[in-house]
Amino acid sequence: MRDTPINESFTLTPIGYIESDYPDKFGVPRQPGLATAAKATLVLAPPFNTPLCVRGLETFSHLWLSFIFHRSPQEWTPLVRPPRLGGNKKTGVFASRSTHRPNRLGLSLVELINVNTQDGVRLLLKGADLVTGTPVVDIKPYLPWAEALPDARSGFAPAPPPFYPVEFSMAAESALHAHADGDNLRSLITQVIGQDPRPAYHQTGSTRDYGMQLRDINIRFQAQKMSNDSTVMYITDIQKAT
Amino acid sequence: MRDTPINESFTLTPIGYIESDYPDKFGVPRQPGLATAAKATLVLAPPFNTPLCVRGLETFSHLWLSFIFHRSPQEWTPLVRPPRLGGNKKTGVFASRSTHRPNRLGLSLVELINVNTQDGVRLLLKGADLVTGTPVVDIKPYLPWAEALPDARSGFAPAPPPFYPVEFSMAAESALHAHADGDNLRSLITQVIGQDPRPAYHQTGSTRDYGMQLRDINIRFQAQKMSNDSTVMYITDIQKAT
Numbered sequence: 143m144r145d146t147p148i149n150e151s152f153t154l155t156p157i158g159y160i161e162s163d164y165p166d167k168f169g170v171p172r173q174p175g176l177a178t179a180a181k182a183t184l185v186l187a188p189p190f191n192t193p194l195c196v197r198g199l200e201t202f203s204h205l206w207l208s209f210i211f212h213r214s215p216q217e218w219t220p221l222v223r224p225p226r227l228g229g230n231k232k233t234g235v236f237a238s239r240s241t242h243r244p245n246r247l248g249l250s251l252v253e254l255i256n257v258n259t260q261d262g263v264r265l266l267l268k269g270a271d272l273v274t275g276t277p278v279v280d281i282k283p284y285l286p287w288a289e290a291l292p293d294a295r296s297g298f299a300p301a302p303p304p305f306y307p308v309e310f311s312m313a314a315e316s317a318l319h320a321h322a323d324g325d326n327l328r329s330l331i332t333q334v335i336g337q338d339p340r341p342a343y344h345q346t347g348s349t350r351d352y353g354m355q356l357r358d359i360n361i362r363f364q365a366q367k368m369s370n371d372s373t374v375m376y377i378t379d380i381q382k383a384t
Numbered sequence: 385m386r387d388t389p390i391n392e393s394f395t396l397t398p399i400g401y402i403e404s405d406y407p408d409k410f411g412v413p414r415q416p417g418l419a420t421a422a423k424a425t426l427v428l429a430p431p432f433n434t435p436l437c438v439r440g441l442e443t444f445s446h447l448w449l450s451f452i453f454h455r456s457p458q459e460w461t462p463l464v465r466p467p468r469l470g471g472n473k474k475t476g477v478f479a480s481r482s483t484h485r486p487n488r489l490g491l492s493l494v495e496l497i498n499v500n501t502q503d504g505v506r507l508l509l510k511g512a513d514l515v516t517g518t519p520v521v522d523i524k525p526y527l528p529w530a531e532a533l534p535d536a537r538s539g540f541a542p543a544p545p546p547f548y549p550v551e552f553s554m555a556a557e558s559a560l561h562a563h564a565d566g567d568n569l570r571s572l573i574t575q576v577i578g579q580d581p582r583p584a585y586h587q588t589g590s591t592r593d594y595g596m597q598l599r600d601i602n603i604r605f606q607a608q609k610m611s612n613d614s615t616v617m618y619i620t621d622i623q624k625a626t
Binding site for chain 2: 150151152153154155156157173174175176190192193194195196197198199200201202203204206208210220221232233234235236237238239243244245246247249251277279280281282283284285286287288289290291292293294295296297298299300301302
């Protein structure tokens with residue numbers, strides 16, 4: 143009865159590529175929508191970069207992007223350790239949104255800001271959690287009457303991850319002041335670092351210095367334990383990336 | 385800077401296959417969730433059919449399935465005619481959920497009823513819009529705090545499609561009475577035929593007889609124009625499929 147033989151495989155061709163604020167995997171938010179100051183552009187590739195392909199897309203405020211986790215290894219394991227469980231409990235790979243999964247398919251809900259068809263097709267997006275260079279394989283409009291299910295149960299991930307307060311050193315403040323787009327950059331850094339991008343297994347008691355890149359800058363930060371036992375993410379330094 | 389060469393392609397291997405109430409493409413609802421009486425099972429294939437892969441999945445009520453429109457042609461065109469626009473207006477393929485699209489990737493939000501790991505892994509689903517034999521390439525849990533956006537704008541598809549009243553002939557009624565699962569079958573037929581599965585270009589003034597298959601039965605139906613200009617979907621006959 144089955145008309146698809148088991149083990150048949152399917153080939154995907156990217157329809158375009160992402161240009162984003164995230165040059166590197168480390169620090170990319172773990173879900174889309176968490177860092178709304180993050181901008182990204184989906185640049186459609188030939189033969190998909192005709193205005194016809196996106197006609198009517200501007201009537202939707204949100205899009206689903208299907209993409210490939212091209213920086214993740216091809217290997218997968220049945221069990222993964224989601225950061226949401228502190229990195230020490232295991233869950234099934236299909237019960238997670240881990241980037242280490244069979245087929246390496248990603249799915250992100252992003253806000254559509256603008257459709258530019260001046261020269262090819264460029265979609266300006268907000269809140270994306272996609273590293274620069276990500277190959278996108280499909281775009282679908284978001285349908286709130288079918289896909290907004292606020293009462294759905296989500297057992298071990300029932301709410302957004304916590305955000306930590308973010309503070310800037312004097313040196314970091316000066317660097318922001320000197321930056322052309324300092325205010326937006328401050329928002330972006332706060333949103334990204336505030337979610338604690340450290341690996342889950344570092345998240346207890348480490349005072350290590352971490353680095354991450356956003357746009358054209360390098361950021362150094364530490365997680366500092368306060369006397370009342372709360373955690374503050376402290377930006378020690380901001381430097382132009384070389 | 386890009387680390388993925390343009391025109392690189394990616395290969396997907398199905399992680400499992402669908403067994404559903406829809407043996408054939410014709411009549412399958414145009415969105416998931418519209419026919420809640422429809423049952424489907426996702427049967428995971430080796431090496432993915434280990435209970436480990438789905439550990440914790442039962443804590444989620446809804447899942448995203450990524451799948452291949454394996455019955456759709458490989459060809460695609462930049463413009464499509466969505467049934468929602470009456471079949472006579474064109475929109476861009478990426479502004480639609482058309483099954484005729486580059487990469488033939490489908491995305492359905494389904495309700496998870498049960499995870500059976502007795503012998504391999506079988507996920508019992510509700511409200512799926514998937515034809516039997518559909519190759520599934522990924523499962524992701526639905527996260528309502530990130531993905532339920534009731535205020536999102538969806539320009540040309542702002543609400544569910546209309547449902548028409550469904551009436552059954554005497555012959556159809558008798559066949560339902562004689563069927564072991566007649567009540568559930570009546571709900572399923574009502575939900576599926578009530579959304580008017582006819583091609584959009586037939587939806588004005590045609591009194592043709594249509595046939596579709598659900599589970600193990602063949603259904604004949606007509607769209608009847610009433611004197612007050614409303615439309616009723618009339619089930620003329622129900623027969624055991626041979």
